[in-house]
Amino acid sequence: MIKVRPVVERMHGYVPGEQLRGASVVKLNTNENPYPPAPGVLAAVAACASEELRRYPDPMATPLRDAAARVYDVTPERVLVGNGSDDLLTMVMRTLVGGDDVVVYPEPTYSLYDMLVTIQEGRSLTIPFPADFTLPPALADTTGRVLIVCNPNSPSGTFTPVDVIETLVRGRDGVVVVDEAYVDFAPASALPLVARYDNVLVLRTLSKSFSLAGMRIGLAFGQPALIAALAKVKDSYNVSRVAIAAGVAALDDYAWMERNVARIVATRARLAAGLRALDYEVLPSAANFVFARRRGDDQAPVQAALRARGVLVRHFATPRLADALRITVGTDDEIDRLLAELRALR
Amino acid sequence: MIKVRPVVERMHGYVPGEQLRGASVVKLNTNENPYPPAPGVLAAVAACASEELRRYPDPMATPLRDAAARVYDVTPERVLVGNGSDDLLTMVMRTLVGGDDVVVYPEPTYSLYDMLVTIQEGRSLTIPFPADFTLPPALADTTGRVLIVCNPNSPSGTFTPVDVIETLVRGRDGVVVVDEAYVDFAPASALPLVARYDNVLVLRTLSKSFSLAGMRIGLAFGQPALIAALAKVKDSYNVSRVAIAAGVAALDDYAWMERNVARIVATRARLAAGLRALDYEVLPSAANFVFARRRGDDQAPVQAALRARGVLVRHFATPRLADALRITVGTDDEIDRLLAELRALR
Numbered sequence: 001m002i003k004v005r006p007v008v009e010r011m012h013g014y015v016p017g018e019q020l021r022g023a024s025v026v027k028l029n030t031n032e033n034p035y036p037p038a039p040g041v042l043a044a045v046a047a048c049a050s051e052e053l054r055r056y057p058d059p060m061a062t063p064l065r066d067a068a069a070r071v072y073d074v075t076p077e078r079v080l081v082g083n084g085s086d087d088l089l090t091m092v093m094r095t096l097v098g099g100d101d102v103v104v105y106p107e108p109t110y111s112l113y114d115m116l117v118t119i120q121e122g123r124s125l126t127i128p129f130p131a132d133f134t135l136p137p138a139l140a141d142t143t144g145r146v147l148i149v150c151n152p153n154s155p156s157g158t159f160t161p162v163d164v165i166e167t168l169v170r171g172r173d174g175v176v177v178v179d180e181a182y183v184d185f186a187p188a189s190a191l192p193l194v195a196r197y198d199n200v201l202v203l204r205t206l207s208k209s210f211s212l213a214g215m216r217i218g219l220a221f222g223q224p225a226l227i228a229a230l231a232k233v234k235d236s237y238n239v240s241r242v243a244i245a246a247g248v249a250a251l252d253d254y255a256w257m258e259r260n261v262a263r264i265v266a267t268r269a270r271l272a273a274g275l276r277a278l279d280y281e282v283l284p285s286a287a288n289f290v291f292a293r294r295r296g297d298d299q300a301p302v303q304a305a306l307r308a309r310g311v312l313v314r315h316f317a318t319p320r321l322a323d324a325l326r327i328t329v330g331t332d333d334e335i336d337r338l339l340a341e342l343r344a345l346r
Numbered sequence: 347m348i349k350v351r352p353v354v355e356r357m358h359g360y361v362p363g364e365q366l367r368g369a370s371v372v373k374l375n376t377n378e379n380p381y382p383p384a385p386g387v388l389a390a391v392a393a394c395a396s397e398e399l400r401r402y403p404d405p406m407a408t409p410l411r412d413a414a415a416r417v418y419d420v421t422p423e424r425v426l427v428g429n430g431s432d433d434l435l436t437m438v439m440r441t442l443v444g445g446d447d448v449v450v451y452p453e454p455t456y457s458l459y460d461m462l463v464t465i466q467e468g469r470s471l472t473i474p475f476p477a478d479f480t481l482p483p484a485l486a487d488t489t490g491r492v493l494i495v496c497n498p499n500s501p502s503g504t505f506t507p508v509d510v511i512e513t514l515v516r517g518r519d520g521v522v523v524v525d526e527a528y529v530d531f532a533p534a535s536a537l538p539l540v541a542r543y544d545n546v547l548v549l550r551t552l553s554k555s556f557s558l559a560g561m562r563i564g565l566a567f568g569q570p571a572l573i574a575a576l577a578k579v580k581d582s583y584n585v586s587r588v589a590i591a592a593g594v595a596a597l598d599d600y601a602w603m604e605r606n607v608a609r610i611v612a613t614r615a616r617l618a619a620g621l622r623a624l625d626y627e628v629l630p631s632a633a634n635f636v637f638a639r640r641r642g643d644d645q646a647p648v649q650a651a652l653r654a655r656g657v658l659v660r661h662f663a664t665p666r667l668a669d670a671l672r673i674t675v676g677t678d679d680e681i682d683r684l685l686a687e688l689r690a691l692r
Binding site: 001002003004005006007008009011012013027030032033034035036037041042043045046048049050051052053054055056057083084086087090094095096097098099101112119121145173174175198199207211212213214215216225226229231232233234235236237238239240241242243246 | 347348349350351352353354355357358359373376378379380381382383387388389391392394395396397398399400401402403429430432433436440441442443444445447458465467491519520521544545553557558559560561562571572575577578579580581582583584585586587588589592
């Protein structure tokens, strides 16, 4: 019998959204971008098919770090590249959270936070969001090594204005992590706070807005001391040569990303309107998904029925989320299909 | 001031071997393969330059897991895919090692083990290798959550026969990790032990023998309960679509790897003979590098002089290793160049 750490023994692993295959499956469950990565990205990946793959990548992913510094107008010392932003969240926890250290976040939110705190034997102090998912004022009264704000939040899609986040940062002792996985679909970013506060870390991913979920690229922005501390626990070569090249090319065609974001934002409005017409409450979304609720009406059967009809959406079987669906904004055609299937289910 | 965990605050990050660039630089410092990956790998990488990159990869890297199961003749439940074998070592530590848990390994060895134990607030119990780097018998008298044997060992290149490892495994309570990063250059593997013992984990990488250091692919083999426990702490999507495809293609052309290994093994003998002619003691190597020593004669100046002449080799500035160099087996031409520069330095 293998002796696993008790905290890991008790843990359920994170359950990623289903990756069902099939030509006619409409996949609206994992917040992937329905549009392809930029042509330059595909060219950069193809160009990696060379003997250079026998060489280790640059440990700090320097070309991508430099590209991110250029695009986001910071110095490279303020950037850290991760194997997806999950890798960066892991670094945050391993750097800052030891036994019994407290990590604060409003919930419901991205369930990985809880798992990562558990693995560190830290304690999660969670403050419930109100029904409208505005940031709970009680967060300001908490202390802890880390405060995480997922903004826009998942699964609600709701957005907290940056000045509200800034009031939380100001005078706070611990590190404030702003997980901006979905921020390119939102009105503003907390990135400017990095220049003003040494305890802010902003996380980005190229998985959503840049259509690169399959490539695993995350970016962290913070002041140099914080970035250097995180880098200490980083796997030496955490980002492959291909991911570095793809990331550079993606940032180089920022306009491609913005164009796709604009299309998704337009479709998001159509999706929300369609869902409201079907008697769903839809929270205002600043992400590439919407959160649609029918109060007190468990949506697990709806998810299952949609799945049987070849449309995947996300359902979370927890008390606060059971009456809701999280639906990725796909193409207009995909959204039409979803809405038609929902109508047929009535 | 950011409060970093004390163990991380005190830690020096792992220092990867230098990645100096330049057309005429001979890079013999990071144990990369001098020969390119198989043509099928390059084709597979190029084929990944498609809109599919917008999709998340399979969380368990199933196609690669299946390919590894086929090639190594185990069931897929006995395989776990990592973002390099460093990622797998991190999973081992996060799954098995909590505060004050003991991790045993002979030293000097791969310095990452110590860092990973430190991050977990565990304790490293190290048993010194004798001068010939045979496995210290005192290991058998230790207890601990994990015992790690790097086999062949780095930086010594020496190989411990599998039956010696098996005597350590038998009746041992903790998990025995056999880090076989270099095993394709060695006479035998501990992989058969996985079938017989539930506490053995064998780690492999495609970085060395398969010429894929730039792609980040590691494989762990163990019984299903151990693999499932490790998977719980795995990043959800730790291996990219490109790495999965490249890994499958690499394993599909096993003969390509074996051909390159045979060339490297032949060159290794020439390198060892050349170094002995220059009055180095050379340990018998079962890896793609050799460990060459001049007793009591600090090799830091030799490394620096070689570097100035465009030849990179690895030197470790620790008391037990200071009088040695670790030299990667390159092509015959690269080895001729190294030996010529060493001769010129005399």
